[in-house]
Amino acid sequence: MLDRNTSLSKKLLNWAITLGSLVLCVLAMYTRFPGMTLMGIAPNWLLIWLVAWSVNRPVFLSVMVGIALGMVQDGMTFADVRVAPTHVLGLAIAGGITSLLQKQRYVQEDFISIALIVFGMAVIVETMHAVQLTMMGAKMDNVWILQQRIALSSAILSSLWSPVIYFPLSRWWRSMDRQED
Numbered sequence: 001m002l003d004r005n006t007s008l009s010k011k012l013l014n015w016a017i018t019l020g021s022l023v024l025c026v027l028a029m030y031t032r033f034p035g036m037t038l039m040g041i042a043p044n045w046l047l048i049w050l051v052a053w054s055v056n057r058p059v060f061l062s063v064m065v066g067i068a069l070g071m072v073q074d075g076m077t078f079a080d081v082r083v084a085p086t087h088v089l090g091l092a093i094a095g096g097i098t099s100l101l102q103k104q105r106y107v108q109e110d111f112i113s114i115a116l117i118v119f120g121m122a123v124i125v126e127t128m129h130a131v132q133l134t135m136m137g138a139k140m141d142n143v144w145i146l147q148q149r150i151a152l153s154s155a156i157l158s159s160l161w162s163p164v165i166y167f168p169l170s171r172w173w174r175s176m177d178r179q180e181d
Contacts, residue, residue: 014176018053021169025049026072036161041153043161044122046073050091051118052166054098056173066095085132090125097121114166119159126151 025045032042046069054062070088078084098117130147134140 010176010179014172017172018169021165022049022069025165026076029073029076036157038153038157039149041150041157043157044125044154045158045161045165046087047091047094047121047125048118048158048162048165049169050095051098051114051121051162052169054095055114055117055170057099059096059099062095062099063092064095066092069095085129085136087125087129089132090128093128094121094125097124111163111167115159115162118162119155122155122158123151126154 025048028045029042036042050062050066050069053065057065067088070086070091073087073091077087098121101117126147129150130143133143
């Protein structure tokens with residue numbers, strides 16, 4: 001009985017830390033500290049969290065979490081879907097690709113490879129925004145010129161800040177996995 005209660009409390013603690021880190025990332029989306037922006041663009045904290053989480057998870061689950069995070073970000077950024085693109089597509093693709101990359105063992109699980117994955121996924125997420133804006137009828141030349149600036153700024157900042165999220169969370173999740181074994 002004691003082992004069962006201990007196991008349950010560890011699972012609850014794991015869920016609390018995981019959800020707490022996600023809430024901190026959601027709140028950080030709108031926090032602008034000096035030196036944290038590049039050309040007015042801030043790191044994509046939800047993308048960083050998604051990559052850190054998806055690295056050792058199944059593809060389907062990673063895509064579903066990407067969709068959920070996209071809905072959270074959409075709910076916090078705009079009110080009318082007909083006017084603005086959705087974050088759901090980009091984050092779902094990023095979650096799925098991240099999970100596939102790790103499953104295929106193309107990358108090792110270290111700071112540099114995580115930063116590179118975050119960089120690539122940030123470019124994919126911003127490109128999905130540009131594609132959606134183009135399909136909505138926005139002027140193509142304006143969209144793609146802005147997309148280059150936004151994608152590069154977001155990718156650089158997000159990849160530089162990714163160890164801040166990835167290191168403590170991956171360490172925590174690994175310790176929880178070791179305790180379960």
